[in-house]
Amino acid sequence: MKREEAYELLSKNMTKENLLKHSLTVEAVMRHFAEINKEDVEYWGVVGLLHDIDYEKYPDQHCKKCREILSKEKLDDDFIKSIETHGHGMVDGMPEPEKFMEKVMITIDQLSGFITACALVIPSKKLEDVKLSSMKKKWKKKDFAASTQRERIEHWTGELGYDLEYMMEQTLEGMKKISDDLGL
Numbered sequence: 001m002k003r004e005e006a007y008e009l010l011s012k013n014m015t016k017e018n019l020l021k022h023s024l025t026v027e028a029v030m031r032h033f034a035e036i037n038k039e040d041v042e043y044w045g046v047v048g049l050l051h052d053i054d055y056e057k058y059p060d061q062h063c064k065k066c067r068e069i070l071s072k073e074k075l076d077d078d079f080i081k082s083i084e085t086h087g088h089g090m091v092d093g094m095p096e097p098e099k100f101m102e103k104v105m106i107t108i109d110q111l112s113g114f115i116t117a118c119a120l121v122i123p124s125k126k127l128e129d130v131k132l133s134s135m136k137k138k139w140k141k142k143d144f145a146a147s148t149q150r151e152r153i154e155h156w157t158g159e160l161g162y163d164l165e166y167m168m169e170q171t172l173e174g175m176k177k178i179s180d181d182l183g184l
Contacts, residue, residue, distance in 0.1 A: 009053070108171050
């Protein structure tokens, strides 16, 4: 599926601006990681863009309804499974991430939200002003962005063979590429 088609499909299933921005964020970070790892940037980007396709309409069945939605678009099982994996450990029956791409997505899904929170608490509210040292301090404060599943991020960062600092830096770099679109 081409990016334009994916965005059109997403727009039919998602209207809330904050959810759309999150999807765009995950897309941008997935593209960034694909680029630095010499992977298929378009494929990774579309997976990231569509990862929450069912969330707005079916929040109680998140990840369980994406197969139904995406199968109608004639997307292959491998593509759909890659999207489902980001629910592993949070939603019963979701497959465990096996591919490098899937492990990146499960890691950056919440990490990008944490970084957005870091940007929103600084005076400029700009990603370009977010510093690694500040992110690391906020990471230790469990009451900051309290819904961030830090253990989950740390686990999958380790599965990727990276350290948390690297994941924070690279996720931030990917987000900066669309900072204007995000209003950050």
